[in-house]
Amino acid sequence: MRLQDKRVVVTAAASGMGRAGCLLFAQEGATVAVVDIDPARTEQVVAEVIAQGGKARGFVADLSSAEACKHVIAECAEWLGGIDLLWAHAGSPGPSAVEGVDIAAFDFAVALNLTSALICAGEVADHMRRAGGGAILFTASVAGLRGSPLSPVYSALKFGVVGFTKSLARRYARDGIRVNVVCPGAVDTPMLPAFLDRDGNDDELRAANQARLVANVPMGRVARPEEIAHAALWLLSDDASFVNGVALPVDGGYAA
Template identity: 40%
Template structure:
């Protein structure tokens, strides 16, 4: 028995990186998948990959910062597959810099996709879930939203806001059978990270330095994050709401060793 049979799932940012991994695995677990992303070409590619695996998917090309586009994409999904019963708010953009080196435009862009985008997609999907009195929403947060992360002011703020939004939504919608949880990964071996590492002066040393920070001795894989999303989205997590699942190889519980 597949774990997401009969589930109709919208995944934002599903056309690349971790989102692509989520889309492929959710489809393999039996879900019909709406591949929601701003990149039409990448959406089409992921839909084709899912269909080639024998799964069901449609492309939902839309900009998560535009409410009319978000509502339109969710309506298209509902017309095609029926009312969504899972939403994965995965889309995100990164920006580096402390506050005094972050422009207002950059701050707005990062909040706009990571946090406001999750709010807009949730608002578009919730009427269907309220009608069905069932649903599961899983947010892609980050350990940077839980801890002080150097030079990541806008991104950390957005992810911290997402954790607060998760708690607020969990309380508001629990009486209606709708669960809302978040996942906070540490550094994940994604195409974005690989490209960044490759561009450094000593890529091997940069990669070793990343791995060394993690108590488990390495950064995480896309599959390791996706597994936790499958659990939280599925009925196996029927008593889990308002939770934040940390997937960081022990990073956030590590105390610095005293220097002798």
């Protein structure tokens, strides 16, 4: 059991990689606070954790609001009796345009990808200090390691998450808090079509985009959410006790 008795918060946890993380962390002995904007799917993930013999509770929050981030971390800490681990996984593709970009859509993407990471990390730090240490994990993307002509806004925000990770890793190291970031390539989750459909949502275009995307991955496929969750487990667990400030690609070799 790699996370025996650990108290963990996972954001954007009701689907995809976040859900896979909740199930895996609970199997490894953690008690899991499942945070998401979608009440029905949050409860479903909680039910899945409990059905496999684990401990979890759902917390509904719109993480694009800084106030909601603060409030939900406090709620999680109260229920868990402290916080040892955080996977701040929330994010969204954001607008693809540069010329004529929709500023409201840009601001929303900043709020969900970057501000929520900032606030959630800041709010958990004191709980982790009181627990004698902890680990924070963010989610960026390979687009946070390499420029993305199709998604410059997304790429800039994920580069921001990587920079924030490295800075916090140094800032919190003496508090016993490790900070790392996982950088997935394309993952088979409900978010993937949002990337594939950015030139329009007709089937032919999507199929062409998917084929191009897969062709660019040396391993020739997209990831399963569980493959990212296993990397997250490792980075959060004591198996990675001297790993700090790392941006880990989990991308089938794409970033190589």
